[in-house]
Amino acid sequence: MEALLLTDINIIFGLSIFIDLFPRVADAALKAPHIPERMKQGLYSANLAPGKKEEELTDHAIIVGFGLNGKTISKVAHVSGIPYIILDMNPETVMKERLCDENICFGDATGILILEHVSVEKARVLVIGISDPLDTRKIIGLARRMNPNIYIYIYHNKDTFLERDGSFVRNRSG
Structure with a gap:
């Protein structure tokens, strides 16, 4: 012992x-x-540096997660002419989509600095398309404190939730 x-x-x-x-x-x-300079800066740093687009956004949509739902929502926003930015935590996805000129940013939306970076205080809509319910709650809390008027939609697995009168209800569309 x-x-x-x-x-x-x-x-x-x-x-x-x-x-x-x-x-x-x-x-x-x-x-x-x-x-080598590349090692000093980090493997992904050059390809993940914030772009100028994030600074210019106002009255926009923030899409958290670039899975199936995030891709679909970004396509709809793009076709509809709605300004948007995507947040994703997969560096390969971010680099690949930036090469395709997608407005995507590397970052964890549970952090206040990342939400400030994508101008959540000026955003109109926040779409959360991640599967972690604890992170989803944290993102909602931060976004609501930073922008009390933001509309929040949650795509969790096959369910869709939207906010009504301060609480989230399942959207039954079908």
């Missing part, structure tokens, strides 16, 4: 030293002349 406790203490102590030293080691590594 005593040996096990000492092992746990050694692991915790070792981790704390690693955590304390890691930022300094990382800074030193980034300053090394033989490290």
Whole structure:
């Protein structure tokens, strides 16, 4: 028992030293002349940098998730002339769709900075097309605080929910 406790203490102590030293080691590594610039910036950073389109949006739709529902909604918005931006957390999807000139941004919509970046305070509609109910609730809470007048639609699996009088009801269309 005593040996096990000492092992746990050694692991915790070792981790704390690693955590304390890691930022300094990382800074030193980034300053090394033989490290390629691509490694210093990160694998996806150049292709995921925010575009100018996000800054110009107002009275727009924000589509969270670029799965089947997100793709369908973005096509409808595009054909209808509705300004929109897509948020997705898959870097490959974001890079691929940017090459096709899609207005898509890499980011997690559960973060206030990402929602600020896509101008949620100026948006008219928020469409959430992700499958995680906890993240969906967090996104709704943040968006509602940042823009009390935003319309929110949720596409969860095969169900569609829309907000009426502050609560979400299942949209029975069929």
